[in-house]
Amino acid sequence: xxxxxSAADLKHAMPVPAADLTAARDYDVVRRVIEHISENYxxxxxxxxxxxxxxxxxxxxxKLFTRWAGLSPKGFLQCVTLDHARRLLEGGDSILxxxxxxxxxxxxxxxxxxxxxxxxxPGSYKSKGAGLTIYYGFHDSPFGIAxxxxxxxxxxxxxxxxxxxxxxxxTDMARRWPQANFVAAPDKTAPFLATxxxxxxxxxxxxVVLIGTDFEVRVWDALLSIPMGTATTYSxxxxxxxxxxxARAVGAAVGRNPISFVVPCHRVIGKSGGLTGYHWGITRxxxxxxxxxGQTARPE
Numbered sequence: 451x452x453x454x455x456s457a458a459d460l461k462h463a464m465p466v467p468a469a470d471l472t473a474a475r476d477y478d479v480v481r482r483v484i485e486h487i488s489e490n491y492x493x494x495x496x497x498x499x500x501x502x503x504x505x506x507x508x509x510x511x512x513k514l515f516t517r518w519a520g521l522s523p524k525g526f527l528q529c530v531t532l533d534h535a536r537r538l539l540e541g542g543d544s545i546l547x548x549x550x551x552x553x554x555x556x557x558x559x560x561x562x563x564x565x566x567x568x569x570x571x572p573g574s575y576k577s578k579g580a581g582l583t584i585y586y587g588f589h590d591s592p593f594g595i596a597x598x599x600x601x602x603x604x605x606x607x608x609x610x611x612x613x614x615x616x617x618x619x620x621t622d623m624a625r626r627w628p629q630a631n632f633v634a635a636p637d638k639t640a641p642f643l644a645t646x647x648x649x650x651x652x653x654x655x656x657x658v659v660l661i662g663t664d665f666e667v668r669v670w671d672a673l674l675s676i677p678m679g680t681a682t683t684y685s686x687x688x689x690x691x692x693x694x695x696x697a698r699a700v701g702a703a704v705g706r707n708p709i710s711f712v713v714p715c716h717r718v719i720g721k722s723g724g725l726t727g728y729h730w731g732i733t734r735x736x737x738x739x740x741x742x743x744g745q746t747a748r749p750e
Contacts, residue, residue, distance in 0.1 A: 477594045477737075478613075479504045480518050483511070484740065485733045487527050497523060518592065518741070526740050565674055565712065566655040568603070569667045579627030579661070586623075587636025588616055589643045592741060593711070593734055598639035599623060604657030605642045607708045610730040626708060627661060646712055658709060669703035676717045678742050683721045705729055711738060 483500050500523055501511040515523050570582075584606060586599045591610070597619045599607030607626075611619035624632055645656050660667045672690045676682055682690075684704065685697045693700065707715040710730055716738045720726040728735035 476514060476518060477592065479506070479511070480515060481594070481733055481737060483515060483523060484526070484737050487523070488733065488736050494527065565658050566604075567658040567660055567671060567674060569660045569662075569671075577629060579630030582627065582630045583633060584627065584630045585633050585635040585638040586620065587634065587639035589636065589640060591643060591647060593730075593737055595619075596643055597623060598643050599708075600639050600642055601659055604659040605709060605712065606659045606661055608643075608646070608710050608712055609708075610710065610734060623708065626706075656712065658712060660713075661708065662703075662706065665699070666703045666706060669700055670707055670709075670713050673704070673707065673713050673715055673718070676714055678714075678717075681717050681719050681739075684718060685721060687718060 482504055486495060486500060486503055497508045497512060501508040504511060506514070512522055515526070582601060584599050584601055586597060586607075588611075589596050589598060593610050595611045595613070595616060597607070597609040597611060597616065598605070599609075607623050609619045609623050624630075642656070660670050662670065668691045669687065672687055675690070684701045685694070687704070688694050688697045688700045691700070704715045704718055705727070707713050707729075710716070716728060716735045718726075725732060725735055725739075
């Protein structure tokens with residue numbers, strides 16, 4: 451199957467006018483700030499340094515960043531640096547579900563999603579998606595452009611892309627199920643993204659369809675049990691699924707997670723405390739962790 455997207459395909463898959471780039475611009479500013487903080491956290495860069503970096507006044511950067519993350523750049527610096535990630539591990543080396551210890555302030559703007567997950571039959575996976583229709587659409591999200599994929603049974607894919615990266619993101623996702631029929635249908639995928647980033651509790655669980663090997667599905671299901679504001683290690687995750695010696699295989703399965711953010715592979719870190727890799731970019735992983743921290747922290 452040819453996965454190349456034409457300009458017409460991309461246009462049909464985008465539900466918003468090309469001129470409506472506010473969310474993408476906001477994320478680009480935040481991404482650059484997070485990247486600078488992550489690489490220079492030992493220097494404790496101040497607000498003026500960060501504002502000069504992105505060409506905004508300190509006031510406007512503070513306002514934008516706090517609206518986006520739920521806490522100021524200074525607060526973000528305090529809770530997302532690698533040093534902070536290492537402190538998560540001080541409670542033990544094996545089982546790790548340590549709170550970010552940020553001081554809860556009651557219900558945050560976004561709570562852990564209620565997810566109703568089911569796995570496709572092994573036959574559906576082995577057939578590489580033959581006979582399966584997957585709808586897709588590109589949408590704005592807090593973390594750049596989101597590629598959402600869904601079947602009639604539920605959400606099956608969530609990926610991220612930077613500007614002009616839509617085709618590469620689609621190709622990367624589509625090759626997982628090369629025999630499936632892909633249909634651009636942003637009207638069908640938009641409600642899934644709205645639920646994911648609703649910013650409030652919902653009475654209806656998000657229906658998720660896991661399409662992978664039996665082992666991968668077990669790992670992804672275990673990821674769903676990691677609460678927001680906590681983290682775990684690959685070795686701890688291996689213990690959870692009863693395969694304590696399979697940390698590397700677990701790491702590979704985490705890397706193949708097709709439903710990013712919802713199935714929170716970003717909450718898995720290295721045993722040394724390093725954030726390690728992330729399929730959609732280490733800066734985006736830091737952004738997601740910081741954004742989640744902002745949902746449960748008191749803004750400055």
